[in-house]
Amino acid sequence: xxxxxxxxxxxxxxxxxxxxxxxxxxxxxxxxxxxxxxxxxxxxxxxxxxxxxxxxxxxxxxxxxxxxxxxxxxxxxxxxxxxxxxxxxxxxxxxxxxxxxxxxxxxxxxxxxxxxxxxxxxxxxxxxxxxxxxxxxxxxxxxxxxxxxxxxxxxxxxxxxxxxxxxxxxxxxxxxxxxxxxxxxxxxxxxxxxxxxxxxxxxxxxxxxxxxxxxxxxxxxxxxxxxxxxxxxxxxxxxxxxxxxxxxxxxxxx
Amino acid sequence: xxxxxxxxxxxxxxxxxxxxxxxxxxxxxxxxxxxxxxxxxxxxxxxxxxxxxxxxxxxxxxxxxxxxxxxxxxxxxxxxxxxxxxxxxxxxxxxxxxxxxxxxxxxxxxxxxxxxxxxxxxxxxxxxxxxxxxxxxxxxxxxxxxxxxxxxxxxxxxxxxxxxxxxxxxxxxxxxxxxxxxxxxxxxxxxxxxxxxxxxxxxxxxxxxxxxxxxxxxxxxxxxxxxxxxxxxxxxxxxxxxxxxxxxxxxxxxxxxxxxxxxxxxxxxxxxxxxxxxxxxxxxxxxx
Numbered sequence: 001x002x003x004x005x006x007x008x009x010x011x012x013x014x015x016x017x018x019x020x021x022x023x024x025x026x027x028x029x030x031x032x033x034x035x036x037x038x039x040x041x042x043x044x045x046x047x048x049x050x051x052x053x054x055x056x057x058x059x060x061x062x063x064x065x066x067x068x069x070x071x072x073x074x075x076x077x078x079x080x081x082x083x084x085x086x087x088x089x090x091x092x093x094x095x096x097x098x099x100x101x102x103x104x105x106x107x108x109x110x111x112x113x114x115x116x117x118x119x120x121x122x123x124x125x126x127x128x129x130x131x132x133x134x135x136x137x138x139x140x141x142x143x144x145x146x147x148x149x150x151x152x153x154x155x156x157x158x159x160x161x162x163x164x165x166x167x168x169x170x171x172x173x174x175x176x177x178x179x180x181x182x183x184x185x186x187x188x189x190x191x192x193x194x195x196x197x198x199x200x201x202x203x204x205x206x207x208x209x210x211x212x213x214x215x216x217x218x219x220x221x222x223x224x225x226x227x228x229x230x231x232x233x234x235x236x237x238x239x240x241x242x243x244x245x246x247x248x249x250x251x252x253x254x
Numbered sequence: 255x256x257x258x259x260x261x262x263x264x265x266x267x268x269x270x271x272x273x274x275x276x277x278x279x280x281x282x283x284x285x286x287x288x289x290x291x292x293x294x295x296x297x298x299x300x301x302x303x304x305x306x307x308x309x310x311x312x313x314x315x316x317x318x319x320x321x322x323x324x325x326x327x328x329x330x331x332x333x334x335x336x337x338x339x340x341x342x343x344x345x346x347x348x349x350x351x352x353x354x355x356x357x358x359x360x361x362x363x364x365x366x367x368x369x370x371x372x373x374x375x376x377x378x379x380x381x382x383x384x385x386x387x388x389x390x391x392x393x394x395x396x397x398x399x400x401x402x403x404x405x406x407x408x409x410x411x412x413x414x415x416x417x418x419x420x421x422x423x424x425x426x427x428x429x430x431x432x433x434x435x436x437x438x439x440x441x442x443x444x445x446x447x448x449x450x451x452x453x454x455x456x457x458x459x460x461x462x463x464x465x466x467x468x469x470x471x472x473x474x475x476x477x478x479x480x481x482x483x484x485x486x487x488x489x490x491x492x493x494x495x496x497x498x499x500x501x502x503x504x505x506x507x508x509x510x511x512x513x514x515x516x517x518x519x520x521x522x523x524x525x526x527x528x529x530x531x532x533x534x535x536x537x538x539x540x541x542x
Contacts (some may be wrong), residue, residue: 016336017336049426052429052430053429054426054429054430073430073431073432074431074432076430077430078426078427078430080424080426080427084424084426085423085424086281086283086423089281089422089423089480090281090474090477090478090479090480090482090483091419091423091478091479091480092478092479096423099416099419099420099423099424099427100427100431102416102417102420102428102431102433103431103432103433105416107414107417108413108414110415110416111416135478137478151427155431
């Protein structure tokens, strides 16, 4: 792996006294599209948030192209879980997308026509131009997710982190989002996506990160996403039974 | 200006500032923080009084801001120690308020400061306690303080409008864009404290909560645009202030009480008749 976009070393993080991430080490190849997969409570969202300084990490270091987060934050786009915001907020779709540009606009300035135009183009790209002036609570779940993705696109980042962008969306939205993600990859962007649907992992992602409190396995999907690795990630019970098996056999021999 | 004019101007300034600040309190889902801060600023005022020996503008504002920041900080700190958010608010503000009450009765003596006054306010006496300002002439002290608070609140909201919007809607995105979310949170809480302490003399700690929350909650029902919500909320605040005053004169009752009651009426009307989110609209045209 010659070109490392993201490097995480010895990352520990806890959530309300419970350790959620322990000793996470990983290096993500530049220009890769990685699916982060693991059971509920495996720390997938926490991993994204810890990398982006949104959740305090106990120890460890995170570097983006060899730089700390502070120096790189303008090159990083983040798509939070859809449920993390209040969709009754008094604003429209175009306005939400424009928020992605607030980092570029700077203090004391208002979004100009140029920024609005950029936001509008991003909405159009996600097939949402007819909904630009629609109040956000009146959008469907899939449409809300497209607005979020459009907002990430206007940021024009190098690295994208997305938390379950495909959760609870309709087929058309899923298709639109995956087309966009693959396009980002072709443009050389590095994308990390928390994903929940094991069936589509092989089709959607070229790399996979199997996570359960720590990195179980990480690498190209065709080598990493194997039955054995998946059961090591998910199957607490399966693994336990097999280990017991292992113990039982020698004890009989004795 | 006649007596009535000063009262109405003072009350309208309360309505304006509280209406603006209230919008963000509602959108940040922190309505109860208004209740907390409206009580703890008493401690700030008392301490400012103990140090400077007078109940006047600037020391009071500074004391209130410090008390507000202390409240915010302690609530966050308790919450981070695994105590539920509203429980930590309840613990912090009652304790700080109690310290204020004890200080009033032990260290302040018979000064122009008492618990009754702090809780209920006394807008009736405001026009008689004046100060001289250049150009404008004699102005009631409380009105001048409120005008100052309004200018501060308005300029902060206008200057950082998009920052308030994004940190209220999606703080995680704001943080990832490098906007100082925590710092802005403390700035916002300082604005809440300034508004509260400036409104203190006129409407008191309990009524200021009504003026902060109810007009904004009503405005929320009428519009889907933040800028319009701000305009509506401050208008509702002013309308309630004026309507409250005349009701009080008519019924010969407490002015601040009538104003708070008027905000409740505005909310009731909005809740029933708002074309977007009102009861009747929902009944006639079911939600999507």
